[in-house]
Amino acid sequence: MNGITNRAGAIQAAVNTPPRKAAIDATEIFKGDLYGRNVFDLAKLRRHLPKDVCKELEKTIETGSRLDVSIADEVASAMKNWAIEKGATHFAHVFFPLTGLTAEKHDSFLAPASGGGAAIADFSGKSLIQGEPDASSFPSGGIRATFEARGYTAWDVTSPAYIYEGPNGNTLCIPTAFVSWTGEALDKKTPLLRSMQTLDKQARRVLKLFGHKNIPMVTATAGPEQEYFLIDQNLFFLRPDLYINDRTLFGAPPARGQEFEDHYFGAIPERVLAFMMEVDNECYKLGIPIKTRHNEVAPSQFEIAPTFESANLATDHNQMVASILKRVARKHGMIAILNEKPFQGVNGSGKHVNFSLGNKDQGNLLDPGDTPHENAQFLVFCAAVIRAVSIHSRFLRAVVATASNDHRLGANEAPPAIISIFLGEQLNSIFEQIKAGGAKSSARKGTLRVGVDTLPSLAKDTGDRNRTSPFAFTGNRFEFRAVGSGQSIAGPLVALNTIVADSLEYIAEKIEALQAKGSKLNEAIQIVLKEIITAHGKVIFNGDGYSEEWRKEAARRGLPNLKTSVEALPALLDKVSAEVFVKHGVFSMRELESRHEIYTDVYVKTVKSELNSALEIAKTFIVPAVNRQLAEFGRTLAAQKAAGAKGASTVASVRKVSALLESLQGNISKLETLRKTFPEKIGAQARHALKIRNQQNKLRADVDALEMEVADDFWPLPTYGELLFIK
Numbered sequence: 001m002n003g004i005t006n007r008a009g010a011i012q013a014a015v016n017t018p019p020r021k022a023a024i025d026a027t028e029i030f031k032g033d034l035y036g037r038n039v040f041d042l043a044k045l046r047r048h049l050p051k052d053v054c055k056e057l058e059k060t061i062e063t064g065s066r067l068d069v070s071i072a073d074e075v076a077s078a079m080k081n082w083a084i085e086k087g088a089t090h091f092a093h094v095f096f097p098l099t100g101l102t103a104e105k106h107d108s109f110l111a112p113a114s115g116g117g118a119a120i121a122d123f124s125g126k127s128l129i130q131g132e133p134d135a136s137s138f139p140s141g142g143i144r145a146t147f148e149a150r151g152y153t154a155w156d157v158t159s160p161a162y163i164y165e166g167p168n169g170n171t172l173c174i175p176t177a178f179v180s181w182t183g184e185a186l187d188k189k190t191p192l193l194r195s196m197q198t199l200d201k202q203a204r205r206v207l208k209l210f211g212h213k214n215i216p217m218v219t220a221t222a223g224p225e226q227e228y229f230l231i232d233q234n235l236f237f238l239r240p241d242l243y244i245n246d247r248t249l250f251g252a253p254p255a256r257g258q259e260f261e262d263h264y265f266g267a268i269p270e271r272v273l274a275f276m277m278e279v280d281n282e283c284y285k286l287g288i289p290i291k292t293r294h295n296e297v298a299p300s301q302f303e304i305a306p307t308f309e310s311a312n313l314a315t316d317h318n319q320m321v322a323s324i325l326k327r328v329a330r331k332h333g334m335i336a337i338l339n340e341k342p343f344q345g346v347n348g349s350g351k352h353v354n355f356s357l358g359n360k361d362q363g364n365l366l367d368p369g370d371t372p373h374e375n376a377q378f379l380v381f382c383a384a385v386i387r388a389v390s391i392h393s394r395f396l397r398a399v400v401a402t403a404s405n406d407h408r409l410g411a412n413e414a415p416p417a418i419i420s421i422f423l424g425e426q427l428n429s430i431f432e433q434i435k436a437g438g439a440k441s442s443a444r445k446g447t448l449r450v451g452v453d454t455l456p457s458l459a460k461d462t463g464d465r466n467r468t469s470p471f472a473f474t475g476n477r478f479e480f481r482a483v484g485s486g487q488s489i490a491g492p493l494v495a496l497n498t499i500v501a502d503s504l505e506y507i508a509e510k511i512e513a514l515q516a517k518g519s520k521l522n523e524a525i526q527i528v529l530k531e532i533i534t535a536h537g538k539v540i541f542n543g544d545g546y547s548e549e550w551r552k553e554a555a556r557r558g559l560p561n562l563k564t565s566v567e568a569l570p571a572l573l574d575k576v577s578a579e580v581f582v583k584h585g586v587f588s589m590r591e592l593e594s595r596h597e598i599y600t601d602v603y604v605k606t607v608k609s610e611l612n613s614a615l616e617i618a619k620t621f622i623v624p625a626v627n628r629q630l631a632e633f634g635r636t637l638a639a640q641k642a643a644g645a646k647g648a649s650t651v652a653s654v655r656k657v658s659a660l661l662e663s664l665q666g667n668i669s670k671l672e673t674l675r676k677t678f679p680e681k682i683g684a685q686a687r688h689a690l691k692i693r694n695q696q697n698k699l700r701a702d703v704d705a706l707e708m709e710v711a712d713d714f715w716p717l718p719t720y721g722e723l724l725f726i727k
């Protein structure tokens with residue numbers, strides 16, 4: 001079969017797929033109980049549990065402490081009754097292994113009754129609190145020897161249980177942490193919970209210095225803006241690179257790319273809108289507060305973002321959103337691609353992680369506030385973030401280092417691999433004033449003035465803010481934009497929580513020491529802020545992050561520019577950062593080493609599988625198509641000669657295509673050699689993988705050039721134009 005027959009069929013099928021009408025009643029969102037219907041939330045707990053048990057559990061949830069075993073049985077039984085009423089037949093401990101995916105093992109509620117027939121099995125407090133999945137095939141990076149292969153899962157009470165509606169039945173899902181029997185974290189949730197505790201502790205210590213009493217728990221908050229591509233499945237499944245690797249390995253640029261920038265915020269195509277509405281609806285049922293949906297910059301690229309939540313809940317919810325996007329897309333005949341770089345030459349996908357911290361009484365601690373007192377407090381928290389990002393910029397680069405995110409960071413696209421902070425003009429000038437000595441301390445008693453009397457109200461989040469910065473202040477939060485669309489946000493949040501906590505501790509200690517020597521609070525704050533901004537102001541950059549000048553300037557400032565994962569991942573073991581994570585009990589050294597090993601291994605495996613795909617496609621799709629083209633040229637030339645023409649242009653085409661084919665064959669054999677010569681040690685493997693990537697770029701260049709020379713009806717792969725513009 002020639003290429004066009006396949007492609008034409010897929011195109012027909014794609015354009016003939018109507019928007020899917022799902023059975024959604026939009027009025028239920030406000031009038032009914034749709035929102036959170038499938039979540040065993042506090043309201044349902046109250047309905048299903050005796051008052052005292054409920055109080056106890058609420059306390060546990062609020063403080064994130066361990067669940068009292070004595071009430072676990074009652075909670076479990078209430079949860080089971082609710083779930084069975086909702087049609088659940090199974091329960092599952094859901095956990096988040098270091099692969100970045102979601103794992104679950106389902107257990108049935110069913111038990112054979114003694115006299116025959118089915119009975120409802122006992123669901124004890126113990127099976128709610130703790131599970132023992134056979135976890136030996138999850139990567140542990142050497143933490144777990146095979147003889148002690150089992151880990152256990154433990155319910156995270158701060159993340160409510162929920163019902164997953166399957167096509168043929170429902171499952172009660174219990175979000176859990178996953179640890180080894182020796183207590184080491186085998187997952188992404190455990191360190192996140194640890195880091196949130198640390199941040200709470202240090203933030204409250206600082207708040208105490210400001211005279212607050214009975215300070216409620218401080219929580220890290222996160223709001224991830226999730227970007228993704230939607231591609232028609234008929235076209236998607238004609239591309240092995242897409243369905244195997246989730247990204248294209250070949251493809252000449254389409255005649256039209258994103259240069260018109262007309263896709264961003266453009267009208268949403270009906271078929272896509274139908275999809276988005278169903279996604280929102282699924283999310284609402286699970287209590288995921290989806291807020292925005294819109295087109296993104298690249299053709300066929302979109303974004304979904306929730307209202308922010310506690311970092312832990314936001315992480316679980318983002319993981320759920322990813323699986324909902326994929327599941328619902330299939331129902332609409334499309335594939336949701338969460339990979340960071342599915343298409344070369346158009347924007348990749350990121351996940352802007354909006355980050356802040358706050359509590360019930362003091363509110364958002366990164367919100368400037370209306371009084372000088374609040375402003376001083378804000379500046380202290382802000383300075384803590386600046387110091388943290390400056391000291392641990394290599395570590396922050398490492399937590400977003402994946403094989404596919406490398407195509408965004410460090411390539412010619414937002415944001416750059418150099419980690420810097422955008423503060424905006426006003427806040428920047430305030431810190432500049434503080435650095436220059438600031439205003440004198442307050443004359444009036446009882447007020448705090450730092451640098452300036454009051455802050456001007458800082459512009460919040462408008463369109464004109466800097467979009468090239470990997471880490472930007474956006475009015476009342478920081479936005480970590482270097483995070484990849486396909487990765488769990490747990491890692492970046494663990495890093496931010498811990499390094500900010502450490503900076504807060506540093507600040508608290510300094511201020512306490514100065515106060516002990518007789519300084520007033522506002523004097524002490526001025527001294528500390530000035531010191532921090534002097535030492536760490538180098539990380540602040542408000543200009544164009546894409547520019548060549550910035551690369552040079554950053555080098556002058558001594559800021560690291562770790563272009564690839566191979567350079568970045570070793571920073572997980574940097575002494576300056578490792579010490580902080582160990583000190584705050586977020587990671588042990590062994591846990592850090594295991595993460596370094598696993599993420600490096602995943603990088604290598606990704607490169608390997610992309611190489612396998614690329615070689616297979618080049619040899620079995622591209623070369624045969626080119627040969628067909630050459631044979632066609634031969635026939636043409638013969639006809640031309642027979643008619644007495646010279647056929648000079650045909651000869652030129654034959655030469656050009658043959659030369660590309662030669663080069664292609666040469667690159668194939670170089671890659672085959674590289675594939676055979678993988679070294680043993682993981683570090684060497686990573687460097688070898690990088691070599692493969694560079695070589696594979698050359699192969700791709702040949703294939704993409706050939707795509708422009710070979711007749712369209714011989715070309716076997718759907719083109720970028722078809723993938724990106726036909727739906």
Ligand code: ADP
Nearest residue numbers: 221222223224225305306307308354355356477
């Ligand atoms: P934009 O595209 O302008 O950055 P979006 O509305 O798409 O804005 O996303 C902003 C995200 O930031 C939302 O998820 C929002 O809830 C979140 N956010 C707002 N305030 C905070 C905060 N205090 N802490 C964490 N995230 C926040």
Ligand code: MG
Nearest residue numbers: 225352354479
């Ligand atoms: Mg944003």
